Amino acid sequence: MKFSNQKNKPPAIPGASMSDIVFTLLLFFMVSTVIKKFNGLPVDTPEAYQVEKLQTKTHTSYIWIDEGENISFDDYPISSMDEIYTIAREKIVKDVQLLIFMRIDKNMRMGVLVDVQQELRKAGALRVYYATKTKASPNY
Amino acid sequence: MLVEKRLKNTAEIPTSSLADMAFLLLIFFIVITTVGTDKGIDLVLPPEGDVKEIPKTNIMNILLNDNGDILIEEEPRFMNQIKDIVKNRIAKNDKIIVSVKTTRRTPYKIFVAVLDQLKQAEAKKISIAEPDK
Numbered sequence: 591m592k593f594s595n596q597k598n599k600p601p602a603i604p605g606a607s608m609s610d611i612v613f614t615l616l617l618f619f620m621v622s623t624v625i626k627k628f629n630g631l632p633v634d635t636p637e638a639y640q641v642e643k644l645q646t647k648t649h650t651s652y653i654w655i656d657e658g659e660n661i662s663f664d665d666y667p668i669s670s671m672d673e674i675y676t677i678a679r680e681k682i683v684k685d686v687q688l689l690i691f692m693r694i695d696k697n698m699r700m701g702v703l704v705d706v707q708q709e710l711r712k713a714g715a716l717r718v719y720y721a722t723k724t725k726a727s728p729n730y
Numbered sequence: 731m732l733v734e735k736r737l738k739n740t741a742e743i744p745t746s747s748l749a750d751m752a753f754l755l756l757i758f759f760i761v762i763t764t765v766g767t768d769k770g771i772d773l774v775l776p777p778e779g780d781v782k783e784i785p786k787t788n789i790m791n792i793l794l795n796d797n798g799d800i801l802i803e804e805e806p807r808f809m810n811q812i813k814d815i816v817k818n819r820i821a822k823n824d825k826i827i828v829s830v831k832t833t834r835r836t837p838y839k840i841f842v843a844v845l846d847q848l849k850q851a852e853a854k855k856i857s858i859a860e861p862d863k
Contacts, residue, residue, distance in 0.1 A: 609749040616752055619759035635770075636839045638846035644768035691768060694838055701834035703841075704861060711778045719770040720842055728850055729810045 630654040631662050636696035638722035649687040651678075651715075655694045659702055671709050678713035693721040771845050773856065788825045790816070794832045798840035809843055816851035831859035 624647045631654040644650060653674075654662040661668040663677050682688050690710060694703060710718065792812070793801040800807045802815055819826050828848055832841055848856055 605749075609745075609752055612749055612752040612756055616756045616759065619756060619763055623759055623763045636842045638771055638842055638849075640771070640846055640849035641769040642772055644770065647768075650768075691770065696839045696842075698838040699834065700832045700836045700838055700841055700861065703838060704832075704834060707775055707858070708860075711775050714777065716775040716777060717772070718775060719768075719772050720845070721768065721770040722842060722846075724769060728813075 624648060630665075630693065631656040631660055633693045633695045633721075634697075635693055635721045635723055637725040639725055639728040641722050641724050642719075644689070644691060644719060646687075646689065649685055650689045650691050651681055653690060653692045653694075653706065655692070655698060655702055655706070657695045657697050659698075661702070661706070671705050674706055674709040675713050678710055678715045682713055682715045688715050689717045689719060690715050691719045691721060771842065771849060773845070773858070776857065784827060788823065788827055790819055790826050790828050792828060792830045792844060794830070794836045794840055794844065796833055796835040798837050800840075800844070809840075809847065812844060812847040813851045816848060816853055820851065820853060825855075826853075827855040827857055828853045829857045829859050831861070833861050836861075 630652060633654055633656050651664055652662075654660075661674070663674060666673075666677065668674055678688075678690070692703075692706075707718070710716070791801075791803060795801070800809065800812070802812070807815065816828060830841070830844060830848075845856070
């Protein structure tokens with residue numbers, strides 16, 4: 591008759607440790623969240639096949655260049671090339687692992703990019719990413 | 731004696747709603763977290779004023795003109811040929827440096843497509859030459 595005794599008990603999921611689990615998840619998300627303060631410029635990036643995912647967001651700065659040759663470095667609008675040097679220098683001093691993620695419109699020409707890269711090289715921010723969309727086939 | 735009775739009651743913080751509050755916070759953080767969707771082609775720029783003498787046999791020149799036409803080693807090529815040509819050259823000489831030279835008017839789209847081809851050919855040493863002024 592032991593069996594029938596056990597059957598009569600309603601099954602219950604232990605809820606005591608639930609809050610602990612939830613708190614652990616909560617901590618994970620709080621730590622991994624980087625809150626963005628800016629949205630940059632409207633940019634349509636080109637497509638590429640062999641793309642790499644950006645590994646880190648904490649060490650990344652963004653440069654936007656839109657079709658009208660407007661440049662934005664993080665949320666700061668750039669009017670002369672010297673400013674890129676100044677900002678990049680400031681950032682690279684604070685964070686040696688700095689990565690520059692460049693979102694450049696696909697209808698742009700190389701001139702502006704060359705100038706921007708010249709300033710980045712002067713500042714010592716050498717690791718760059720060209721933002722692309724992923725395309726399905728490897729051929730052009 | 732009324733006072734004594736009250737003191738005997740142990741004070742308790744209600745914990746039944748703790749999980750609910752934690753859930754709300756959790757949902758908030760899940761929603762505002764952007765999952766890493768930034769993708770692109772990585773490149774390391776050469777430091778300023780870093781001029782190295784490289785033997786001509788170890789350099790492969792890719793030139794791009796204003797129209798986006800491609801010239802590899804003095805011969806005009808198509809975009810989808812680059813991968814195989816570069817792969818063959820790397821197989822022959824693994825010290826090869828692929829130098830991409832553009833003009834100021836070269837479309838950025840073409841430049842990215844060429845870099846994409848080089849990455850597909852597993853070229854490790856890519857150099858970007860400055861356009862002539």
